[in-house]
Amino acid sequence: MSSDTTHQHTQTTSPDGQPLSDRGSNRSQRPASPAFRSFIMSAWEPRADTAAQPSTAAPFTQARRDALSAAFPGDRLVVPAGSLKQRSNDTDYRFRPHSAFAHLTGFGTDQEPDAVLVLHPRAGADKGTTDGHEAVLYVRPLAPRDTEEFYADSRYGEFWVGARPSLDDVAQTTGIRAAHIDELPDALAKDTGHGGVRLRVVPGADQTTEILVESLRAIAGTETSGDTTDVDAQLAETLSELRLIKDEHEVGQMREAVARTIDGFAEVVRALPRATTHRRGERVIETTFDAHARLEGNTVGYETIAAAGDHATTLHWIRNDGTVHSGDLVLLDAGVEVDSLYTADVTRTLPVDGTFTDVQRRIYTAVLDAADAAFAVARPGAKFSDVHAAAMEVIADRLESWGLLPGTAEESLLPEGQFHRRWMVHGTSHHLGMDVHDCAQARREMYLDARIEPGMVFTIEPGLYFKSDDLAVPEEYRGIGIRIEDDVLITETGNENLSAALPRRPEDVESWMASLRA
Secondary structure, eight states, rough: OOOOOOOOOOOBBOOOSOGGGGGGGGGGGOOOOOOHHHHHTTTTTOOOOOOOEEEEEEEEHHHHHHHHHHSTTTEEHHHHHOOOOOHHHTTOOOOOOOOOOOOOOOTTOOOOTTOOOEEEEEEOOOOOOOEEEEEEEOOOOOOOOTTTHHHHHHHHHHHHHHHOOOOHHHHHHHSSSSEEEHHHHHHTTOOOOOTOOOOEOTTTTTTHHHHHHHHHHHTTOOOHHHOOOOOOOOHHHHHHHTSSSEEEHHHHHHHHHHHHHHHHHHHHHHHHHHHSTTTTTTHHHHHHHHHHHHSSSSEEOOOOOEEEEEGSSTTTOOOOOOOTTOOOEEEEOOHHHHHHTTTTOOEEEEESSSSOOOHHHHHHHHHHHHHHHHHOOOOOBBBBHHHHHHHHHHHHHHHTTTTSSSHHHHHSSSSSTTTGGGGGGGGGGOOSSSSSTTTTSSGGGTTTSBOOOOOEEEEOOOOOOOOOOTTOOGGGGGTEEEOOOOEEEEEEEEEETTTTTTTHHHHHHHHHHHHHHH
């Protein structure tokens, strides 16, 4: 790899006088003569004058910013995209903007590292009042070709990472006024003195921006460290809750993500025969899906779980280094993240040979019945927690009928019981969107204890997991893990299973797999 990214390190100096932070560029052997600089900066064709196209999200992001503005009148709100994250030495992971930044700007894929969205309060006609906020995007724009950044900066230079958008491009794409990132410190400092504008910054999004905000707060002397923690947490909480109800654009993106995910599951079924012949068959499954996600979307929305046999009883099995055997089940939990960063989250448990055994079918049917019970209550007006409760009633009942509970299903469902949870320790549902576990910083009363509303998108994913060394279950059950997960949109009258095109009933799964192998 030819990357020459320079990271900030402690300025430790070696005996030869060269700081450690400068040594990463030693291998580049980049010319530095004035003659070279003059030559590389000259004789370039003028850039094509092509106007950037508005993002499809742009008509919707203004309403999102308006809702945030209304929640914090008079405050200056700082929402960073985040910075590149070091993978090892001087190489970075592929960039992904912070979800709150993407939600408010419409940027996706790998746009725009180090950018910061700021909502500046507008002064109202009367002192002490405001008239909403003005949004400004602070970015590092494309550098002219007569600058050293053009050819020498491995993090931003056009020679290294391609042409970055200009300020006009950013404004045209997002519908938000754009300014140079170098203007950010002065912009944040404006009117922040004692009794002035309060600063709020998304915590954990970008350390450099957080340090800048903290320094400005210290200069202003406006808040103690405890106060600022609460101030910033409130911003993160509100940004998370803004995504609980999806708008029309978001629902469309979720549909696309689910459709591409379903196509990826079909690719995996076609690859199962090859998986059984490889020493790391689970990775045949993983890489088949992940390659599809990269080709047809932005990437995967989370690390793919490709768990065969007993590995399926480990809820977040992502090592995916096991073998795949005839007669086993494979639990595939995977989702395509599309370019807008919305992701699906779907699970199917598939018989490697295309046919369930009697025991596998018995357990699978119990999980499917639990999922169907959850679907039946996932309607406007019900509590979010009711979805889980409905699934657990079926799970407990079925475990009782198999003689696995130390009492009745009714006793197990009591708070002091919960014996059935030995075989399903996770929850049945979580919100879904830009993050696979979306809206995770929302308040409990807005999430778990909230009433379900139209526009919510969440998963329904019951399961049963019988580990190979579990002496509390019959031997024939051991080593079987089954989960069925679908993505659900709440409508005005009920719900829509967005992933319904992917077969769920055992007989339909078998027919579907046979058709793909024909």
